[in-house]
Amino acid sequence: MSKFNAGILGATGAVGQKFIRLLQNHPWFTITALGASERSAGKTYREAANWIEAVPMPDTVAGLSVRNCVSGEFDDVDFVFSGLDSSVATDIEKDFASAGIPVISNAKNYRTDPTVPLLIPEVNPDHIELIKKQKFTADGSGWIVTNPNCVVVPLVTSLKPLYDAFGIDAVVVTSMQAISGAGYPGVASLDILGNVVPYIGGEESKVESEPHKLLGKLNEEGILNASFPIQSTATRVPVENGHMLAVTVGLKNKASASDVIDAMKNWQSPIADLGLPSAPPFPIKIHEDERYPQPRLHADSENGMQTAVGRIRETRVLDISYIAMAHNTVRGAAGGAILNAELLVKKGYL
Structure with missing residues (x-):
């Protein structure tokens, strides 16, 4: 397979750095352009970035000149990954898509x-057909695809x-979210050390809405969203x-804990046979030890791309309860993107 030239928008931020780390030695994608804010533009990446990854900054990007996040400065890429802050992403991403850059x-x-x-490729790969409905460019060459909130994954x-x-029928979920999910510099140490903060602004509404689109059915008009309440x-x-979730589920058709375990273990990923380099062989890992999963022990499983599940049990309220956990900046952010x-390459959209 020919390699694709990829740009990264928001390259100096925490998610942008994770993109850079994960794309090193990728068999299909080569980083050829880095974009960031005006204060970083014109500097080398080594000068512009406060590198926070736990490995050295790759030499392949250290000397690259950082560009403004303007489509006209990215004429040497096949597509871009966006790690932009939401405060600026709308206009910048539209600019790139309108210029024919996915x-x-x-x-x-x-x-x-x-x-x-x-x-989420293992959940709704058919939803990529929505790209054909986008009108950023007359010839369809420019489009946008998103990955979900890091808890929703x-x-x-x-x-x-x-x-x-x-x-x-219904879902109740409480998330225990890692500090890396707040970006850099993130949560002040005096707020989080030895403490739990019981509210994350803007987070709960995304967790309550995004699953409905992900689990929705594709039809000629678009997506018919799933319909059940989420608290x-x-x-x-x-x-x-590693974001950990305590999940309680009400089922339409009642099932025992063993039925649920069997359903998760026997579930077949729809992308299993595509040979995608980042796809975990087993997207869901069921842990039988009641102490598991734990972020420190399991967040990096399958290169950080696996969802760990444990403590599956029947409940007195609703039907089934369990713990789920995944690496928030890998599976829930850069790795998911x-x-x-990779799926878009295999399906011919890149």
Whole structure:
């Protein structure tokens, strides 16, 4: 397969840096352009970035000149990954798509657009067909695809087998979210050390809405969203990586804990045979030890791309309860967007 030239928007930020780390030695994608704010533009990446990844800055990007996030400065790329802050993403991503440069975004801005796929490849790969409805360019060369909120990824990945097998009436979820999800510099140390913050602004509404689009059905008009209530509580905990969720589910067709375990274990990923480099062989790992999953032990499983599930049990309220966890900046952010790009290559959109 020929390599694709990829740009990264928001390259100096925490998500942009994760893109850079994960794309090193990628068999299909080569980083050829980095974009950031005006104060960084014109500097080398080494000069512009406060590198926070736990590996040295790759030499392949250290000497690259940082560009303004303007489509006219990215004429040497096949597509861009966007790690932009939501405060600027709307106009910048539209500029790139309108210039015929596909955008694979981690930002929230276009997730609710009815023509923009909100994508978890193992859950709703068929939703990429929405790209054909986008009107950024007359010839369809420019488009936007998004990945979900970092809590929604393990939530929906774990719900998908249950939704298919039993149907869902209601979901209650409490997230215990790692500090890396707040970006850099993130949460002040005096707020989080030895503490739990029981509210994350803007988070709960995304967790309560995005699963409906992800689990929706594609038809000629677009996506017919799933319809069941979700009650979300989002908390910040003093963990570096890995968002943990306590999930309770009401099922349309009643099932035992063993039925649910079987449904998750027997669930077949629809992209299993595509040979996508970032796809975990087992998207869901069921842990039988009641102490698991734990962020420190399991966030990096399958290169950070696996959703870990444990403590599956029947409940007195609703039907089934379990714990889910995934690496928030890999599976829930940059790694998820890279997997989206790989799927788009295989399906002929890149």
